[in-house]
Amino acid sequence: MSFIRPLYVAAALVLIPGLFCADARASIAARLAEDSAVIQVGEHPLESDLIRAFYSERGFKAAWSGEARPRADKLLAQIQAVAAGEGLRPQAYVVPDINNADDRDLLISETLARFARDLSIGRVAPTRQVGGMGAEIRPKLDGTAILRELAAGRELAATLIPVQPAYAGYHRLKVALARYEKLAADGGWSVIPDGPSIKAGMEDARLPLVRKRLIVTGELAASQSQGNTLDAPLIEAVKRFQGRHGIDPDGAIGKQTLTALNISAEERVRQVAANLERWRWMPRRLDSTHIAVNLPAAHFELVREGRIDMAMRVVVGDIQHQTPTMATTMTSVVINPTWTVPPSIATKEILPKLRKDPGYLANNNMRILDAFDGDFEKSQGLGIDWSKYSKFPYRLRQKPGSDNALGQVKFNLDNGDDIYLHDTPKRQYFGRIFRALSHGCVRLERPTDLAKLLLPAQADKLDEWVLDDTTRTVKLDKPLTVYLMYMTAWSDEDGTVHFREDLYGHDSRLKTALKRRQQPPQPQVSQEPVKK
Incomplete structure (x- = not known):
């Protein structure tokens, strides 16, 4: 009866998976029963509430083991590819190859959920110290739902599209990221030695390097690669570069222009990635009517129904009196304010x-x-x-009047920092390129025009009111959302990429924070659960 033995083996093979499943469920259930806010897998902490909720829904059944292992490997490969194009570091989403299947299952779930979170609302808390406007404006993300959909077989792209930033500014900046990553991969550009300023018509041995530098980023035609003279084509190229970097477009190569030329392609990649992170902190959609002030650019926009109705220069806080980032509301307008x-x-x-x-x-x-x-x-x-x-x-x-420090129009904002938008008697500041000159509040180039747009019922009276020095406070019909933002890199519709100096040091702190968050979990020698 030799035929019986193969049947016993076959029967055994049928029964083993069930036993493994039961053992895995018991093992995962025991693992998640630990009374801790964080589940520790080796040296890698997992967010316990999310992981417990996901596996509890499944009856503590493994999600990525056995027959699901190939799908898990495919998803992990996909998120690393997606991460690279989103300004996220692929190596941060590597799951170590460990022997304990249950621990690996937990790590895969944590990695997938963390990637969705990082893509949707960012890796770093959006505090003011890094140019954020506060965690309360970020969209909510249901990590358990993401894991549930992926485990049920939904494609990664379909799962992520609803949770990633939908702003045109974000997607334009992703294109800029790819461009500067390629420039960096191709070797970037050479450092131009320091030296005296170069002005129109002057000769300088450094100008061939300047030409090559501007050809790489598209300001100068390749046919203009030769010459030691700052001639007309090169002057125009320098002006284009200066315009993209918030530098006075005089066509001369002074200290500020030379410093910007020498910032490496790799550093620009990090700058773009930091600003992509700030886009992830934004609410899922902005109010249809709102004001946005970009502090590093000292620029104001009033947006109504998705259309820019007004744009103007502003003066923002200086280095000692920094204007704080915030999302707030404008509640009223004061004509002829006291200070x-x-x-x-x-x-x-x-x-x-x-x-x-x-x-x-x-x-x-x-x-x-x-x-x-x-x-x-x-x-x-x-x-x-x-x-x-x-x-x-x-x-x-100070009494109301044309010489009042707040000018003749003030826009009240709801915040605890005593920050508001206002007019100023120092009109000469708006003619400057560098406009970080205030004590923290935002000074407006065209305050009366803005007041007329926001107060249409009183628009025909405003000029008369301004002249009589009487203080009047007029409430807006509806509070208006105001975003004081910190963006040092952005891209126009035509693909022109703009950079600004890190005015308050927020970029530097954000890049440091992002770097700290890049370390992937490391495989452990022992795969036993770590008890706290």
């Missing part, structure tokens, strides 16, 4: 001026509040020995 001077400005700027000129307050329409009510002269700072004060001791307010 209550912040204590820091009163102490650091006005007090030294009073020591030299006791009439400074009177000459600038300022008066002291809550003191000297019966003494008009002292309320204007006259007759006071300011030399004995190291800190300004009173509250100070």
Whole structure:
């Protein structure tokens, strides 16, 4: 009866998978029963709530083992390919080849869910220190639902399309990323030595390097590769480069232009990747009517129904008084505002001026509040020995008027930082390329025009109101969303890529944070669960 033995073997082979499944379920259930906010697989922490929810729905059945192993390998290969094009690091989504099938199943689930999260809402928390506007505006992501769909056989692309950023700006920047990655892979460009400024008509031994540099990024035609003179074609190419980088387009090669020319292709790739991360922090869609201010570019846009209705230059906070990033709302417009001077400005700027000129307050329409009510002269700072004060001791307010620090129109924003948009008597600042010159608030180039657009019912009265110096506060019919953003790289519709300096150091901190998040899990010698 030799034929019986093969049947016993066949029967055994049929039964083993069921036993394995039961053992795997028990093993995964026991693994997830650990009372910890984080499940530790070797040195790799897993988000326990998400993983527990996913496997609990499945009755703790493995999702990526046995017959599902080829699909898991395919998905892992796909996310690494997708990651490369999204400014994410493929090596961050490598699952170590470990022997414990249950641990590997958990790691695959965590990697797939983490990739979906990173693509949808970013890897780094969107704090102000890295140019974010706060976690509360980010879209929500159901990681368990993502895993459920992938485990059920849904294609990766179909699963990810609804959760990735849909903004045109994001997708244009992805094209720019691919372009600069190719430039970097092809060797980028040579460093141009430091030296004196080069102006029109001058000869300089460095200009052949400048020509090659501008040919690589498309500002100069390849036919213009020769010559040691800053001639007309090269001047125009330099101006195009300067325009893309927020530099005064004078056609001369000074220190600022040379510094921008020498930033490597690899560094531009990192800059673009950092700004792609900021797009992931944005809400799934912006309000149809909103204001967006890009702080590094010192640029304002009013968008209504997806159309830019107004654009203007702005002045933003200087390095010591940085304008904070935020998503907030505009609630009202103040015509002829008063200005209550912040204590820091009163102490650091006005007090030294009073020591030299006791009439400074009177000459600038300022008066002291809550003191000297019966003494008009002292309320204007006259007759006071300011030399004995190291800190300004009173509250100070400037009256409405054309010389008021807030100008004649102020736009109130709902925030705890005392930040708002406003007019300014210092109109000359808008003619400058570098406009990080304020104490933190955003100064507008065309405040009255903006007020007329936002207050159509009062538009015909605004010019008259501005002239009579009476302070009026007019509420908007509906609060208007305002985004104070930090974007140092973006791409136009025609593919022109723009870069700006990292004004407040947010790029530097973000790139450091992103680098810390790139380490993939490492295989462990022991595959036993780690007890905490």
